[in-house]
Amino acid sequence: MPVAGSASNKQMGELRVSRIEVAMPQMGESIAEGTVSKWLKQLGDPVERDEPILEISTDKVDAEIPSPSAGTLTEILVAEGETVEVGTPVAFIDPGAGASQSASPVPETQTASPSREALEPEAVPPKSGGHPAPAPASPNRGGEDPEALEAARPATSEERLRTRSTPVVRRIAEEAGVDISRVPGTGHLGRVTKGDILAYIESRRAASAPTGAPDPTSAPDPIAVPGSTSVAESPPPAPFEPPVGEAGVPAVAEANFWERFLVEVRHPVFPVRKGDRVERMDKVRRLTAEHMVLAKRISTHVHSVIEIDFSAVDRIRRASRSRWVEQGARVSYTAFVAWACSRILRDFPGINGTISGDNVIYRGAVNIGMAVDLNPGLIVPVIHDADHLSLVGIGRKIIDLATRAKSRALSPREIQGATFTITNPGVLGTIVGMPIIPKGTSAILGTGSIEKRVVVVADSETGDDLMAIRKRSYFSLGYDHRLVDGADSARFLSRLKELLEDFPGKA
Amino acid sequence: MLAGRPSWTDRTLAVRYPGLTGYEQGLALQSRLVKRRRQGRIPDTLLLLEHPHVITLGSSGRREHILLSPEELAARNVGLHKAGRGGDVTYHGPGQLVGYPVFDLKPDRKDLHAYLRSLERVLVRALGALGLEARRGRARTGVWVGESKVAAIGVRVSSGWISSHGFALNANTDLAYFDAIVPCGIRNDPVTSLSRLLKRKVTPEEVAPAVVAAMGEHFGYGAVNDSGRGNSA
Helix, strand or coil, X not given: CCCCCHHHHHHHHHHCCCCEEEECCCCCCCCCEEEEEEECCCCCCEECCCCEXXXXXXXXXXXXXXXCCCEEEEEECCCCCCEEECCCEEEEEECCCCCCCCCCCCCCXXXXXXXXXXXXXXXXXXXXXXXXXXXXXXXXXXHCCHHHHHHXXXXXXXXHHHHHCCHHHHHHHHHHCCCHHHCCCCCHHHCXXXXXXXXXXXXXXXXXXXXXXXXXXXXXCHHXXXXXXXXXXXXXXXXXXXXXXXXXXXXXXXXXXXXXXXXXXXXXXXXXXCCCCCCCCCHHHHHHHHHHHHHHHHCCEEEEEEEEECHHHHHHHHHHHHHHHHCCCCCCHHHHHHHHHHHHHHHCCCCCEEEECCEEEECCXXXXXXXXXXXXXXXXXXXXXXXHCCHHHHHHHHHHHHXXXXXXXXXXXXXXXXXXXEECHHHHCCCCCCCCCCCCCCEEEEECCCEEEEEEEECCCCCCEEEEEEEEEEEEEEEECCCCCXXXXXXXXXXXXXXXXXXXXXX | CCCCCCHHHCCEEEEEEEEECCHHXXXXXXXXXXHHHHCCCCCEEEEEEECCCXXXXXXXXXXXXXXXXXXXXXHXXXXXXXXXXXXXXXXXXXXXXXXXXXXXXXCCCCCHHHXXXXXXXXXXXHHHHCCCCCXXXXXXXXXXXXXXXXXEEEEEEECCCEEEEEEEEECCCCHHHHHHECHHHCCCCCECCHHHHHCCCCCHHHHHHHHHHHHHHHCCCCEEEECCCCCCC
């Protein structure tokens, strides 16, 4: 949680079992997050059940969120203007009849067994929570009567399914024939994450295999299997540190580690100094930041650089410009580069592919992503099936995509599915860049500025060395060394050089 | 409660036409209806009305999307309001059919995005009845014909999943007023009206029945209780 002080409050909360959490509600299938736009109640305010306590906004909708209970608003965890994932706790209500104005540290007693609302946020590592909350030295939770816990929940099981899992998880469960309510959830409020369901299916599969391994499904209810108990008993794994394998623990915990490692990103917080300005990242910036971290975390980046002579390209551009203008097209240097890449990528299936789990996917299409500077921001529209387009066709497509990228009028398909990417740091004069490989692909080409350089060439008649002035550029290929070997990258770059320097006739 | 049944089982749509309504009066009217809908005292209700010239700012609205100063707006007799709905800046004025569905979304429509898509589909269907091939926005909320936006959508859901605010469909809106804003924060997208598209004057009165019919069909109302124009709420 981004709000200071929540950690200590959480520790108090372990004793205060009767507070009620208000979470960012699931307002629709495709809505993953919401922004707190306004707190309608302040800290310490008494609230009625169903009385609106805050307003959230998503895209085109404002929505009031009612209090789940009468009581006092004792904690506000998310400030106005902040955006949080569905399921993230945003506030706590103390249902103590509005008697106490502040969060009293005196533990309250309850006659019934502790409700899961109260237990879970403490016992389970919050999916996006920053600090491992100290887990209570819990009595054997597996020994508690799951029915009693169930009864303490106000939600029906149908609601629980809807609110506790994403459509993806539900689909996986359905395909595998798993009853989600039997899967121990480690997400917010016991939400079943993708990692949970996959681990559960995996453990079921392992159990049915004829090995001597202990059968994790032998217990009558999954709530009582070691996998879930261990979550409550051991401190949650620190981010990106594989849990030490103990007997009985692994499946869920380890799947969680990898799930988080592969998809989760957090950015460290730095002190603000006087005169600084602090702004929330907008959505594009946030997604870019996440993508960049994940891309670097996953791919093993290596870069190779080659110098390419643009004299031939220049000749063709000069000779054909008027014809292209007649056709209403403009063929930029970038178009030549994209065209050349599209002609040779099929010969380098690794560069046009990606490692996926234990497999390699060699892509059937050649879809070239072109990074476009939005200043501020960056978007990568995709030329689908670039290998089916002519040079002029690619030139047209680039201009169309870049124009619409700048007016933010691209369809989702037009920014998805790249199998290879070209970025052009040279457009602003940089001579060479070392770009990051987009997640799910294996290579990215960075084109440096094209400038006149003095180079040594051979006299075409005598073969003597001569100095000449040529337009040249450094091209860098960033490639994922897991899949693309150094020699492949060198072969790719030299083919590219060959094609651009000895342009084969007309386009 | 109607005859002790849960209020949502009576799938009746009531339609009201308050006529030309000041923006603030419109807000007050909606807030009364939301309350009564929540209490189950009225069925799902669609308000169809027109506003005088006004620019409204949704919760994600940015001041810089209003291109004129408050003084310039006042000089043109254009009001300025915060709207309490989602979305950015928009313009309302005479000739525009404004629809405010005050619906209880609880039973089976508890999905904000699905609700937005439904409103779009209703308008697409209504425009189809007028012979126009309209479409939903690509990755954006609203309704387009060709590359021009003809209807804007912005919604509020109050406690208990009661909707308010809704859509604004340009029938014969004076489109010049849109020059005062960046509609919905989208630059470069022309705004159009039914009159312009059909090359004849299309009034809100003419479109309203198509919208009501489409609303009834899309949301599956068993009965549409259309009070007819002129009835004030």
